Amino acid sequence: MKNRTIKVDYLARVEGEGGLFVKIKDNKVVDVKLNIFEPPRFFEAFLRGRHFTEVPDITARICGICPIAYQTSSVRAMENACGATVDGQLRALRRLIYCGEYIESHALHVYMLHAPDFLGCEDVLDIAKAHPDLVKKALRLKKIGNDLMVLLGGREIHPISMRVGGFYKVPTKAELQAMVEPLTWALDFALATVKFTSTLTFPDFEQDYEFVSLRHPDEYPLFDGRIVSSKGIDIAIDEYPQYFEEQHMAHSTSLHSVVKARGAYHVGPLARYSLNFDKLPEVAQKAAKKAGLKQTCNNPFKSIIVRAVETVFACHEALRIISEYKMPEKPFVEVTPRAAVGHGASEAPRGMLYHRYRIGADGLIQEARIVPPTSQNQRVIESDLSAYVNKNMKLSEEKLTWQCEQVVRNYDPCISCSCHFLKLHIDRQ
Amino acid sequence: MKDTSKPKVAVWKFASCDGCQLSLLDCEDELLAVAGAIEIANFPEASRRIVKGPYDVSLVEGSITTSHDAERIHGIRRASKFLVTIGACATAGGIQALRNFADVKNFIPMVYAHPEYIKTLGKSTPIADHIPVDFELRGCPINKYHLVELVNALLNGRKPNIPTDSVCMECKRRGTTCVMVSAGMTCLGPVTQAGCNALCPSYNRGCFGCFGPKETPNPDSLADWWQKRMNLTKPEIVRAFRGFNAYAEPFRKASELHEK
Numbered sequence: 001m002k003n004r005t006i007k008v009d010y011l012a013r014v015e016g017e018g019g020l021f022v023k024i025k026d027n028k029v030v031d032v033k034l035n036i037f038e039p040p041r042f043f044e045a046f047l048r049g050r051h052f053t054e055v056p057d058i059t060a061r062i063c064g065i066c067p068i069a070y071q072t073s074s075v076r077a078m079e080n081a082c083g084a085t086v087d088g089q090l091r092a093l094r095r096l097i098y099c100g101e102y103i104e105s106h107a108l109h110v111y112m113l114h115a116p117d118f119l120g121c122e123d124v125l126d127i128a129k130a131h132p133d134l135v136k137k138a139l140r141l142k143k144i145g146n147d148l149m150v151l152l153g154g155r156e157i158h159p160i161s162m163r164v165g166g167f168y169k170v171p172t173k174a175e176l177q178a179m180v181e182p183l184t185w186a187l188d189f190a191l192a193t194v195k196f197t198s199t200l201t202f203p204d205f206e207q208d209y210e211f212v213s214l215r216h217p218d219e220y221p222l223f224d225g226r227i228v229s230s231k232g233i234d235i236a237i238d239e240y241p242q243y244f245e246e247q248h249m250a251h252s253t254s255l256h257s258v259v260k261a262r263g264a265y266h267v268g269p270l271a272r273y274s275l276n277f278d279k280l281p282e283v284a285q286k287a288a289k290k291a292g293l294k295q296t297c298n299n300p301f302k303s304i305i306v307r308a309v310e311t312v313f314a315c316h317e318a319l320r321i322i323s324e325y326k327m328p329e330k331p332f333v334e335v336t337p338r339a340a341v342g343h344g345a346s347e348a349p350r351g352m353l354y355h356r357y358r359i360g361a362d363g364l365i366q367e368a369r370i371v372p373p374t375s376q377n378q379r380v381i382e383s384d385l386s387a388y389v390n391k392n393m394k395l396s397e398e399k400l401t402w403q404c405e406q407v408v409r410n411y412d413p414c415i416s417c418s419c420h421f422l423k424l425h426i427d428r429q
Numbered sequence: 430m431k432d433t434s435k436p437k438v439a440v441w442k443f444a445s446c447d448g449c450q451l452s453l454l455d456c457e458d459e460l461l462a463v464a465g466a467i468e469i470a471n472f473p474e475a476s477r478r479i480v481k482g483p484y485d486v487s488l489v490e491g492s493i494t495t496s497h498d499a500e501r502i503h504g505i506r507r508a509s510k511f512l513v514t515i516g517a518c519a520t521a522g523g524i525q526a527l528r529n530f531a532d533v534k535n536f537i538p539m540v541y542a543h544p545e546y547i548k549t550l551g552k553s554t555p556i557a558d559h560i561p562v563d564f565e566l567r568g569c570p571i572n573k574y575h576l577v578e579l580v581n582a583l584l585n586g587r588k589p590n591i592p593t594d595s596v597c598m599e600c601k602r603r604g605t606t607c608v609m610v611s612a613g614m615t616c617l618g619p620v621t622q623a624g625c626n627a628l629c630p631s632y633n634r635g636c637f638g639c640f641g642p643k644e645t646p647n648p649d650s651l652a653d654w655w656q657k658r659m660n661l662t663k664p665e666i667v668r669a670f671r672g673f674n675a676y677a678e679p680f681r682k683a684s685e686l687h688e689k
Contacts, residue, residue, distance in 0.1 A: 017442060039444040
């Protein structure tokens with residue numbers, strides 16, 4: 001069959017609503033579209049006129065899966081605009097709650113959203129039938145991430161403790177100390193997860209990506225530092241608009257981001273890992289090497305191993321922060337608004353999240369711009385699909401469709417974020 | 430394998446952040462037990478498996494913001510015996526209902542370069558504005574234990590035991606000092622439905638209304654207090670009521686009153 005159409009109307013195990021369309025003519029892919037039909041919610045519009053202190057709680061509602069990423073990027077942007085410095089233990093606590101989000105989000109994606117594809121299961125409950133013990137441990141890992149978020153933030157979804165300048169309330173040393181035992185177990189199970197994921201079967205599919213992520217001189221990046229790429233970009237966060245732009249396509253309610261000079265780029269675990277391998281703790285580096293990963297990983301299917309490696313990092317980092325913690329005297333620093341533009345970027349589990357706000361001396365938002373990870377990855381997802389289908393034309397309709405979905409899920413896309421889901425159409429003519 | 434003896438539960442998404450349906454997956458300790466008692470027939474965020482209706486229970490997340498979704502919800506109602514809306518988007522229109530106080534035509538170009546590609550309704554509306562709803566779970570996000578209680582109640586044929594008093598009462602019960610009286614913080618606790626165990630005041634901040642208006646609230650009295658004793662300006666009062674439940678009637682009326 002030379003010409004055909006493959007379609008999936010509603011892609012499962014991703015966050016949000018979208019579809020995918022691949023058109024094949026004479027055994028070649030002629031068109032690929034990631035259709036995002038998640039209804040737009042207009043955050044950037046209704047943020048105008050809101051007070052700058054309200055923004056972290058409002059932008060958290062863009063995504064129930066990575067609220068800490070939204071809160072962190074927005075508070076960093078406000079602090080940048082107002083010239084405030086938040087460092088020491090307050091900054092460490094922000095890294096700690098971010099580690100909680102990594103453990104929760106990566107455990108969710110590795111075991112509940114991504115692993116079923118590799119094991120030929122429809123969902124995690126199918127995995128649980130064959131491997132109940134593994135799934136129970138996976139749920140415990142996820143819960144430990146959530147428990148860390150609850151301890152610092154009050155609740156796991158849309159936590160309420162982060163504010164411009166720091167936190168509304170900070171934990172005592174004893175409260176954090178209670179997390180040491182579960183996190184120590186989590187670190188062990190994260191290492192076992194690296195081993196487990198490395199035994200899965202991966203298609204031979206190395207791609208030449210421009211990886212983009214944050215890079216920080218002293219640490220594996222969660223927020224702050226510079227924006228770097230595997231093709232030479234090395235800029236301050238506030239230079240983002242000069243190097244990147246967003247384009248609006250007819251088939252998507254999510255804007256597509258491109259590097260102005262070149263086009264598509266890749267954000268997320270593969271990019272962070274490949275650009276910051278040297279900043280991973282030794283335990284994570286060793287686990288990665290043992291799993292057969294090199295210092296750069298260009299196979300998006302192997303992102304499942306990289307997420308496991310990053311989970312090792314997050315558990316290790318959380319334990320480090322807790323061991324060095326001294327309760328700060330004041331939970332926040334005062335931040336006085338001034339007329340300025342502020343930029344903030346952080347590494348959401350699924351990739352870099354950039355925020356920019358213009359605020360007035362009255363503290364009210366005049367303009368907002370939010371660039372979520374999935375809108376940055378849309379182009380790369382489309383080019384992966386095209387390359388993958390061209391290479392695997394001989395597969396049966398059913399198999400190719402499932403694997404196309406997997407190509408998309410490699411990115412842990414959050415469509416609610418990018419606009420906001422997914423419909424897969426493979427059209428063969 | 431299809432088990433016909435278990436009730437079929439479906440999860441549906443409209444305009445939302447996915448957080449409320451994620452609450453189901455966040456029930457780590459209860460998930461396998463719940464999944465053992467029900468058949469998850471439609472839950473795309475978690476599974477590729479789609480079982481056709483009719484469904485015993487539909488959980489609906491998100492608000493109606495497109496004409497396509499306004500049609501789609503009727504099909505879901507027809508296929509569902511018991512339909513429960515989960516979260517502030519589905520029960521009140523969500524944060525995206527802030528457009529209801531403006532002209533959405535002015536909003537589109539602030540976000541999108543090609544307004545002609547965007548199809549959206551002028552208002553973000555709760556599910557109950559479109560179809561009869563059997564039960565509502567409040568919250569932004571919902572309390573996951575409310576969800577477990579709801580599923581448990583439905584499985585056992587009893588009424589869900591979900592509190593309907595105020596955040597203020599929760600604060601008193603846990604012994605938190607009143608942040609409004611003692612620290613002069615703006616707090617929606619007196620008019621907001623319980624459900625979070627008065628989380629924000631226990632973190633030294635005022636309630637910002639995640640669970641929406643309680644039964645018989647008196648937002649005008651609260652606003653009067655803010656204005657006269659705490660010197661809040663009208664725009665500050667408007668913003669306080671215009672959060673995740675801005676379009677819920679008592680909050681909507683209170684904000685509109687102070688906008689004039």
